[in-house]
Amino acid sequence: MTEKHLLIVEDDAALAKTLGRSFERRGYSVELASDQAGVEAALAKRTPDYAVVDLKLGATSGLVCVQAIHAQDARTRIVVLTGYASIATAVEAIKLGASNYLPKPSDTDDIEAAFAKAEGGAAGDVATPLGKRPTSIKTLEWERIHQTLAENNFNISETARQLGMHRRTLARKLEKQPIK
Template sequence: MDDEGPNPQEKLLVIVEDDAAFARTLKRSFERRGYCVLTADSQAALLTILEQHHPKYAVVDLKLGAESGLVCVQALHAHDARMLIIVLTGFASIATAVEAIKLGASHYLAKPSNTDDIEAAFARSAGDTSTPLAPRPTSIKTLEWEHIHEVLKDSDFNISETARRLGMHRRTLARKLAKRQVG
């Protein structure tokens, strides 16, 4: 967590990310764009920040070690319902995207996402009714990927419990999670 106090005139952003190198990179990139950036690596660190600061923007990693970033999304939205919250994840699924939006996220982006992607998502917070409703063919691999991530979310991101619920070996599940989603 950063101890520096932000200038209230600036665009205040909080980044909730447990990967220190990625958080540092995002922080520097946003600072170059005129944001004042605070970082937290857990829900506890975020709550400490929120005691003294009122960010207008937030970027939250979905998986914070053993914690779910969804809890942070909920805390941020409760702190200020107008805050623009972007969820980043390497574990994208329809189930977690829906939950993130229900809890107050503005957008949900799959990693790798960069500062341009995040800032564009901040700008699109109102939604777009002209988004095409083209049917998307769903493959078996996509359905499996989404089901695994739904069970993973339901078991609080516990790999062993998820594997048990899916009836597969923990190492098999770990291999499936390490693979990129196939569309």
Template sequence: MTTPLPHLVIVEDDPAFGRTLRRSFERRGYEVLLATSPEELEQLLTHTAFHYAVVDLKLGTASGLTCVQMLHEKDPDTNIVVLTGFASIATAVEAIKLGAAHYLAKPANTDDIEDAFNRREGNAAVPVEGRKTSIKTVEWEYIHTTLAECNFNISEAARRLGMHRRTLARKLEKQQVK
């Protein structure tokens, strides 16, 4: 009798990155399904439960947090890792509140993700570093906090921030300045 492979879903809107992750996890013994949007994930969840999930935070115009919430509601034991090129404290906190186990900034490889799957508990020994924060980072954090408060409604967030919706959309498309 063979042991069933662990089920993994990857929710990623970048086809090349999604295929690369899929192949890498399949070589490691996972049964992998790929979704590119919350709608595709919803379809997969109607007939499949997953042990593991890798969710991109930004899925075109959709939020990956919706996917985290759907996965957690379907099975609270699903081990969810959120990947993002748009890391912010606000979105990390929201991802964890909605059921994610870990939140990794891109670029993250299969080793990083699998390590995150295996670390379900926090680590109190992680050093608390006093890093200087740039004005651009503070702006980025404030924008994402406001965006999270508005349930990722860009129009409402732009209104609260006092800026044009297109300006906010352009700022969100840029990578965070280190």
């Protein structure tokens, strides 16, 4: 059996370490990165078979890391984890190369199941329940901000200009978690 190499991109050190230990117990070799520079350093050493990427890395987007990992090797199965789940960011993550998108909290079992779906190990789940909760104004704003941010290659100044807000206001909004 070949060793499965996993890259975990998470800025919460405690969560990254816990998730890493859990995957190591399942036979993965794990490397941790907390930002884009860490991802680039990890990719320079070795191409991962799997990656788990947090959507929000400090004030930056994990989608940049998804794009870099996918560019290195399109076969890498990437799962994006987020506490900021939205349709726009899920679609953008998939477009940039993610295999799956999971809301936090997700555990090792959830992530491995997402990897298996990406490998064709499990059929798509057509029985997934459709949400009945209406989308709030805050969520719609969050989705629009992230969609515009992705369209502008994560350039905060240009995104703020297009959204008609001050750059610092946009930066503050990106630091906040949307109300659910």
